[in-house]
Amino acid sequence: MVLIAWSTPPTAAAGDTFTASMWNTGVRDNLNMTAPAIATTAGRIIVTSGVNAVAQRAVVDGINDTGGTTTSTSYTATLSGGGTSPSATVTSGTALMVFINSACANSATNWSLCAYAISGATTFAANDVLAVIQDGGSGKDDRFGVSNLHQGITAGSNTVQLQYRVTGSTGTFTKRRLQVMGL
Amino acid sequence: MTAASGTYITPAQFNVHVRDNLLETEAAGAQNATRFWAVDGPNRTSEHRIMESQVSATETTTSQEYTDLASYGPSVTVACNSLVLIFTACQVANSASNASYVSYEVASVDETIGFLNEPKASRAIIQDGGTGRHNRMGSMAALSGLPGPADFKVAMKYRVSNSVSTGTFQKRRLNVMPL
Numbered sequence: 001m002v003l004i005a006w007s008t009p010p011t012a013a014a015g016d017t018f019t020a021s022m023w024n025t026g027v028r029d030n031l032n033m034t035a036p037a038i039a040t041t042a043g044r045i046i047v048t049s050g051v052n053a054v055a056q057r058a059v060v061d062g063i064n065d066t067g068g069t070t071t072s073t074s075y076t077a078t079l080s081g082g083g084t085s086p087s088a089t090v091t092s093g094t095a096l097m098v099f100i101n102s103a104c105a106n107s108a109t110n111w112s113l114c115a116y117a118i119s120g121a122t123t124f125a126a127n128d129v130l131a132v133i134q135d136g137g138s139g140k141d142d143r144f145g146v147s148n149l150h151q152g153i154t155a156g157s158n159t160v161q162l163q164y165r166v167t168g169s170t171g172t173f174t175k176r177r178l179q180v181m182g183l
Numbered sequence: 184m185t186a187a188s189g190t191y192i193t194p195a196q197f198n199v200h201v202r203d204n205l206l207e208t209e210a211a212g213a214q215n216a217t218r219f220w221a222v223d224g225p226n227r228t229s230e231h232r233i234m235e236s237q238v239s240a241t242e243t244t245t246s247q248e249y250t251d252l253a254s255y256g257p258s259v260t261v262a263c264n265s266l267v268l269i270f271t272a273c274q275v276a277n278s279a280s281n282a283s284y285v286s287y288e289v290a291s292v293d294e295t296i297g298f299l300n301e302p303k304a305s306r307a308i309i310q311d312g313g314t315g316r317h318n319r320m321g322s323m324a325a326l327s328g329l330p331g332p333a334d335f336k337v338a339m340k341y342r343v344s345n346s347v348s349t350g351t352f353q354k355r356r357l358n359v360m361p362l
Contacts, residue, residue, distance in 0.1 A: 030208070135317055
């Protein structure tokens with residue numbers, strides 16, 4: 001379905017001629033811009049995509065419960081033994097809601113961090129200020145989650161993927177989950 | 184309205200049942216991108232905005248009562264009906280084996296409404312002891328029963344379980360989804 005732009009519906013007055021064109025533009029095309037008209041898949045949400053414009057967006061998750069390790073002090077998506085890092089690809093406007101969860105451990109008293117990077121229409125590098133952080137506690141394997149409204153996204157197809165690093169020693173990451181809501 | 188064979192649709196009927204109803208649809212009401220659509224009441228909907236605020240500074244308190252840090256917040260003001268989803272995240276530490284708490288307060292902007300929901304441990308981020316550990320964690324809660332539609336201010340608050348130790352808080356984020 002090709003979406004036609006919304007236009008203000010006509011106001012009828014006594015004696016007016018209601019033409020086919022008025023019906024098509026003012027009624028048909030506007031009805032085609034409503035939520036039921038654009039809804040194609042259950043479980044989606046309807047958001048605004050601009051002035052007088054709406055779009056259907058998905059909530060997508062990525063899961064990897066397998067544990068993996070790293071000794072990298074810069075963010076990496078690769079864990080030894082951990083398989084593919086969870087990722088989620090959504091079509092979005094200029095914002096995303098991102099939810100990340102991971103059990104994190106460190107073999108000594110250093111930090112183990114799990115954050116996310118974005119690729120596709122947007123390029124965003126993983127950052128400590130958005131991370132789940134396990135600070136030392138040798139052998140502790142707590143599971144945490146954080147969420148973030150990420151603005152400044154370039155509209156289009158964006159892929160969010162979990163990435164990991166440590167400040168020292170070996171970090172272990174398991175039960176890793178990511179949810180992304182396109183806005 | 185329901186049409187019947189042989190009847191005419193008057194201008195007034197068209198305006199009320201077609202034009203005015205079209206003007207209540209999502210496309211008609213959409214003013215800004217990245218908003219979501221929510222129900223405001225019977226046959227009424229509008230665009231709602233997820234709000235966010237952040238304070239990165241590393242700051243401390245020894246207060247055993249919920250308090251502000253040197254940099255207030257994070258805080259946001261949202262327009263909502265009766266329900267908000269509140270997401271908090273913070274890196275939290277305690278200088279000893281006591282607990283550090285991060286919670287939030289919700290208050291009506293209009294003082295005549297007089298709504299205040301104080302910070303609670305039941306929805307807090309809690310770092311329990313582990314001297315010097317700085318875990319960054321998050322918490323999520325749904326708060327219902329707000330006397331909206333009105334504006335409400337959500338602000339993060341902080342405390343420790345024992346004033347002999349110092350709570351340290353950094354990388355603070357607040358997201359609020361008003362419904």
